[in-house]
Amino acid sequence: MSIKWFKKKTLQSIPTRTTILTPVTPQPIQTRLLTLPHPEQQKNLSQSMTNVNIGEVFHAWYDSYNVPIESRSYFRNTIVVELNDKIPYPAGTWEAAGIRHLQVRPEWCNAGVLAHEQAHCSYALLTEVEKLLFETAYNRVQLDPYIVLLHGVNTYMNQTDRLGRHVEGHAELYRYIGLEKLPETLKQFYPKTL
Numbered sequence: 001m002s003i004k005w006f007k008k009k010t011l012q013s014i015p016t017r018t019t020i021l022t023p024v025t026p027q028p029i030q031t032r033l034l035t036l037p038h039p040e041q042q043k044n045l046s047q048s049m050t051n052v053n054i055g056e057v058f059h060a061w062y063d064s065y066n067v068p069i070e071s072r073s074y075f076r077n078t079i080v081v082e083l084n085d086k087i088p089y090p091a092g093t094w095e096a097a098g099i100r101h102l103q104v105r106p107e108w109c110n111a112g113v114l115a116h117e118q119a120h121c122s123y124a125l126l127t128e129v130e131k132l133l134f135e136t137a138y139n140r141v142q143l144d145p146y147i148v149l150l151h152g153v154n155t156y157m158n159q160t161d162r163l164g165r166h167v168e169g170h171a172e173l174y175r176y177i178g179l180e181k182l183p184e185t186l187k188q189f190y191p192k193t194l
């Protein structure tokens with residue numbers, strides 16, 4: 001066949017498509033179809049100083065947040081972790097004499113609260129420069145659908161430290177969004193949890 005005939009034939013055989021353009025109203029980011037990968041876990045008043053198995057809670061955290069096997073000993077053994085029903089808040093973590101401490105009230109001892117506190121321990125491993133870089137990266141991802149969704153139900157993440165750094169935002173992102181849905185640019189700021 002001649003090239004001319006072939007071209008003509010081929011063009012003729014291409015089915016034509018009718019596109020009906022309907023006016024589209026711009027929609028806001030569709031966060032309503034999303035759900036937080038790690039929803040809120042409420043306190044459990046049946047948990048007490050004597051019946052909470054903190055080792056089991058650690059394993060629940062390891063499994064649900066995919067904590068790397070090589071980091072588990074650091075979080076479980078290098079950090080001094082204790083139940084304490086005298087503290088006036090669900091949980092807390094701090095450093096004293098070079099040793100990291102984590103305390104949690106028994107009714108709040110669950111994988112999500114542990115994730116939040118261990119995110120603080122991870123943050124503590126960042127250098128001061130890395131903490132500043134986290135602020136820039138954090139501000140740049142505020143329109144991420146999961147972060148928009150979390151902001152809609154969570155105000156605690158807006159609390160900053162005395163230097164205005166988003167330490168609670170850092171911890172809440174890990175707790176509720178987890179590393180699987182965390183924006184890629186933030187993952188470098190969660191040492192040992194990756």
Ligand SMILES: [Zn+2]
Binds near residue numbers: 116120167168171
């Ligand atoms: Zn916190």
